[in-house]
Amino acid sequence: MELNTIKDAFDRVSKRQKTSYTKTQDIIDSVGKEIELALNKLLNASEGSGVDQNAVIAELNAKLNEIGPTNQLGGSQKELNVALSKYGKVVDKQFYPDIAKAYREVEFDGHIINMIVALHFYRQGLFELGDCFISEANEHGAASLKAPFVEMYEMLEQMKARNLQPALAWASAHSDELVRKGSALEFKLHALQYMQILERGIQRDALTFARSSFAPFAPLHMEEIQKLMGCLLWTGRLENSPYSELLSSSHWDALSLELTQECCSLLGQSYKSPLHVTISAGCQALPTLLKLSNVMANKKQEWQTMRQLPVEIELDREFQFHSIFACPVSRDQSTEENPPMLMPCGHVLCKQSIVKLSKSNTRTFKCPYCPLEATVAQCRQLYF
Structure with missing residues (x-):
């Protein structure tokens, strides 16, 4: 659309x-x-x-x-x-009245679909709606999905109220996992708590908090800690100091987002709802699929049984989760049996297209995109 x-x-x-x-x-x-x-x-x-x-x-x-x-x-x-x-x-023209034309017969597991929908409601914070859905769908096993997201939203609500204690407790409980992931979330929460104390003008309490909290993070965050310590000299007038940027509310918003991402990551979930991503990608692909179905219908051809679509579905970068390669000659997507091959001229084709162009493993062939010639032996397999 x-x-x-x-x-x-x-x-x-x-x-x-x-x-x-x-x-x-x-x-x-x-x-x-x-x-x-x-x-x-x-x-x-x-x-x-x-x-x-x-x-x-x-x-x-x-x-x-x-x-x-x-x-x-x-x-x-x-x-x-x-x-x-x-x-x-x-x-x-843009809003098609009948999108069923783009539908293909696919077997779905109803239980998995219900779990995905319930998970979407819970991760959006729509807990009552999620409970109602699993009750009506008779999917009571999905109730276990709710608790981690209830905890996450409670932390986020407290952060909106400028209370970092629940988030700090959660980060401390998952400290080892966050370190293994290379996440600096726990340190950032401590730094924000320190700035909050200092913003109130309580220099002694801020210094005490810094001594008890920053020591474990010194090896990796010494530069940031030194900057935070410099704020002590401007107690009571931080807004006019070289460190005034540290008082920006944008740090709270950024940290709330990072907390959400880390919570989802430790749960083995993507940050964005799979249901939302699927529907968004489907909306982008829908016009092409509808056009294809109309063309195939006019040619009296059935596309329901096709193993591969005859057209490319262009999606935004946000929907591309792994590298893929489609041969510009055959239009086929590369596979383990038909991998992408780099020619000496720098152009890339799939192996089957190169074999067809060469007609034999020793014969030279001309690149379809430039005047240079090559042999199969000169082509190297690419790995994405």
């Missing part, structure tokens, strides 16, 4: 609407001004000033005809209607 296309069409409608509104308001103001002038003249005429009432009305009528409010408003409204009509067509 090309959301940018819809947005551009909407922006054009919005621009036309603003132009039409401005023009309409100007015309109304002009007409109102002329009517007001005419009324003043008619009032003077009623007081015996000798003003011809018919002449005043005739003059008003002439000026209104000169302004031409009906024609001007009609033209402006017509332009708006045209833009609005085009916008409707763009929306109809």
